[in-house]
Amino acid sequence: MVDGVHFTVESTPWRDLGWKAIASNISDVAAMGGTPALALVTLGLPPATPVDDVKELYVGMTEICREFGARVIGGDMVRSPVTFVTVALTGIATGNPMVRTTAKPGHLVGVTGTIGGSAGGLRVLLDQNGVAGWAADELRAIHRRPRPHVPEGQTLVTNGVDSAMDVSDGLADDLAKLCVASGVACDLWAEKVPAHPALKTVFPGDWLDLALYGGEDYVLLFTAEPQVMSAVMDLLPDDAAVIGEITDGPAGTVNVWGPDGSPHLRGGAGWDHFI
Amino acid sequence: MVDGVHFTVESTPWRDLGWKAIASNISDVAAMGGTPALALVTLGLPPATPVDDVKELYVGMTEICREFGARVIGGDMVRSPVTFVTVALTGIATGNPMVRTTAKPGHLVGVTGTIGGSAGGLRVLLDQNGVAGWAADELRAIHRRPRPHVPEGQTLVTNGVDSAMDVSDGLADDLAKLCVASGVACDLWAEKVPAHPALKTVFPGDWLDLALYGGEDYVLLFTAEPQVMSAVMDLLPDDAAVIGEITDGPAGTVNVWGPDGSPHLRGGAGWDHFI
Numbered sequence: 001m002v003d004g005v006h007f008t009v010e011s012t013p014w015r016d017l018g019w020k021a022i023a024s025n026i027s028d029v030a031a032m033g034g035t036p037a038l039a040l041v042t043l044g045l046p047p048a049t050p051v052d053d054v055k056e057l058y059v060g061m062t063e064i065c066r067e068f069g070a071r072v073i074g075g076d077m078v079r080s081p082v083t084f085v086t087v088a089l090t091g092i093a094t095g096n097p098m099v100r101t102t103a104k105p106g107h108l109v110g111v112t113g114t115i116g117g118s119a120g121g122l123r124v125l126l127d128q129n130g131v132a133g134w135a136a137d138e139l140r141a142i143h144r145r146p147r148p149h150v151p152e153g154q155t156l157v158t159n160g161v162d163s164a165m166d167v168s169d170g171l172a173d174d175l176a177k178l179c180v181a182s183g184v185a186c187d188l189w190a191e192k193v194p195a196h197p198a199l200k201t202v203f204p205g206d207w208l209d210l211a212l213y214g215g216e217d218y219v220l221l222f223t224a225e226p227q228v229m230s231a232v233m234d235l236l237p238d239d240a241a242v243i244g245e246i247t248d249g250p251a252g253t254v255n256v257w258g259p260d261g262s263p264h265l266r267g268g269a270g271w272d273h274f275i
Numbered sequence: 276m277v278d279g280v281h282f283t284v285e286s287t288p289w290r291d292l293g294w295k296a297i298a299s300n301i302s303d304v305a306a307m308g309g310t311p312a313l314a315l316v317t318l319g320l321p322p323a324t325p326v327d328d329v330k331e332l333y334v335g336m337t338e339i340c341r342e343f344g345a346r347v348i349g350g351d352m353v354r355s356p357v358t359f360v361t362v363a364l365t366g367i368a369t370g371n372p373m374v375r376t377t378a379k380p381g382h383l384v385g386v387t388g389t390i391g392g393s394a395g396g397l398r399v400l401l402d403q404n405g406v407a408g409w410a411a412d413e414l415r416a417i418h419r420r421p422r423p424h425v426p427e428g429q430t431l432v433t434n435g436v437d438s439a440m441d442v443s444d445g446l447a448d449d450l451a452k453l454c455v456a457s458g459v460a461c462d463l464w465a466e467k468v469p470a471h472p473a474l475k476t477v478f479p480g481d482w483l484d485l486a487l488y489g490g491e492d493y494v495l496l497f498t499a500e501p502q503v504m505s506a507v508m509d510l511l512p513d514d515a516a517v518i519g520e521i522t523d524g525p526a527g528t529v530n531v532w533g534p535d536g537s538p539h540l541r542g543g544a545g546w547d548h549f550i
Contacts, residue, residue: 002319002355042317044277071363080277081357088315088350088363 001139002081011125014053015142018060020216021085024168026068027148027218029091031166033098033157035150036070041086057085059254068150098157098164098222100181107223109186109244112152112236115171117142119214120203125180135198142196145217153235156222159232170215175244176254177219185249190213191259194241200227209266212256280502286400291419293335295491296360296400299443301343304366306441308373308432309333310425315363316327319355332360343425347467356550373439373497376456382438383497384519387427387511390446392417392471394489395478410473417471421493430510433498439497445490447519450519451529453496460524463487469516483539487531 001021003009010105019069026036041061061072084111121143124131133211149166163182169172172188195211203210223246224232235241249255256264276296278284292339301311317424320329329352336347345364399406424441431439438457442449447463454461462521470486478485498521499507508515524530 002353004356005354028437040361044359076361076362078277078281080359081279082353082355083358084319086317086351086361086363088317088361090365 001085008224009083011205012088013144014056015060015063018062019145020146021087022061022064022070022089023146023148023218024216025089026064026070026150027088027146027166027168029089030148030150031098031164031220032033032091032093033153033164034091034093035094035154036068037090037092039065039070039072039090041072041075042086043075043077044082044084044086045077045081046081046083049083049212051133067138068148072087078163093157095157096162098153098162100163100165100178102163103178103182103184103223103246103252104246105184105246106225107246108226108229108242109175109221109223109246110189110229110233110240110242111167111219111221112149112156113217113219113239114194114196115217115219116199116214116220117166118146119143119170119210119217120196120199120207122214122216123204123210130227131202133202135201138198139196140201143216146216148218149220152220152240155235156220160228160233161222161232163224167217167221168215168217170213171217171221172212172256176252178188178223179246179254180252182246183251185247185251185253186244186255187247187256188244188256190256190264191266192243194239194243212264276360284358285488286546289331290335290338292360293332293337294339294420296362296423297336297339297364297494298423299491300362300364300495301339301345301425302441302443304364305423305425305428306495307366307371308367308370308428308439308440309366309368310429312365312367313421314345314347314365315341316347316354316468318350318362319357319359319361321356321358322354324358328496336447338411342374342514344421350505351375355538357496368432368447370432371437373428375438375439375440375453375456377438378453378459378498378521380521380523381500383504383513383517384422384450384463384496384498385508385517386442386446386469386494386496387424387431388492388494389469389471390442390494390512391474391482391486392509393421393461393493394418394485395471395482397489397491398485399477406494408477410476413473414471414477418491421491423493425547427495427511427515427531431507433480434507434510435503436497436499436507438499439495442492442494442496443490445488446496447487447529447531449496451527453529454521454529457521458526460522460526460528461519461531461533462532463519464532467516467518467541468512469518487539511541
């Protein structure tokens, strides 16, 4: 995570930065059906960085590590003109890890929880006028402290799901990546997407775009044959939902359909890592 | 490794940067008596970075990994205003790892090879006038392609040495760190330091300061009881040498003695990671 690209030192509390840097890595482990284990943390810091800020960063890291059974065991700290945080995390998988390359036409597409809360929270935080109320508070909390879906990943991998990834760059974007990797296409049913209730409350006009094209949700996106999907849905939290179907169209194509069966037009953009 | 701090994009070939980023990590594993295993590489790159440069970086990484039995198995690539390379490397140790906290008064101090070649090579590379000849070529090669002492570390750990670290920030500086960690002091005999022969040739006036206070040598520095030291020296390459003795003086004090028994005055400075 790089200052000015993935966060800003001015607007992100160091404790939250620590939490999120570890959270995104734990989420990657969860997406393969693993449990997180040992982390190495490398910090690039300008010499003027206050020591207390660095301590706060580690408090945030320690908080999430404790909750998910991970440990920071080492790393490095170097001088840098730009603040950055790099985390390498090992995970343990007892069976075959879930991957992105095994989605097949006829598979249903599922998510393990509500979508869009983090993107909504970011928009609330950036709003100059301030947004009040329980729903805004909840979105802010989701953005600041995302919770990786480790137990959900365990449920998937132990019940026959072999195709999964986490939603970090936005649902539609990540689904396209999964389809590219598997050489398949997909229909996504917009009205089935489990947008976070607080998102609908705070953003009655934009909630669907935030859910489809926002990022950092850290729920798991997965595909499975209908029978496996049905069995797994009974075991997942109530927020989990079936949101689409894999087809044999052009690899990487994601067709988003509105409730009336017409194509849903994209009003936002996903996150691009590099450009 | 951060552009402008540990290297510069203008003066460091990308292939050498790849080699060195992995080398410094392999050296840390070697210093504990381990063998390198699996690497995760995170790159921070400005969007204008040519793809061919990134490929060259990986060629350099692959070259050194092949030589030392390591593998790059993954990582991440993010946008950043400043180029940086972060490596996390796992290593395997079959016995107890060597550490910095077990040096004891009466131990002799050894190094596993020649010192100062990398610092000499850097000075040759930075010389605007250019330095020619076999010795300058050799120093340049040492600086560009340092070789971690993995087999030497294996020799140490399997023959009773339990106190070691690698020389990355400069011999005197690193020896002071080892002494701080162990709560001991040390006498360092300057004339026993195995300065690289090419270093004496190219820098007849400065070679000792370059050997004592230069960096990135990646030889191993270790301490052991005289009997263990004697046995280990027979097994190490001919360049290895006994260069001093641990004493019970103030923790972290390194007294450097000249050939005539007078204190050697420091003419340079070690590398400081942060200030």
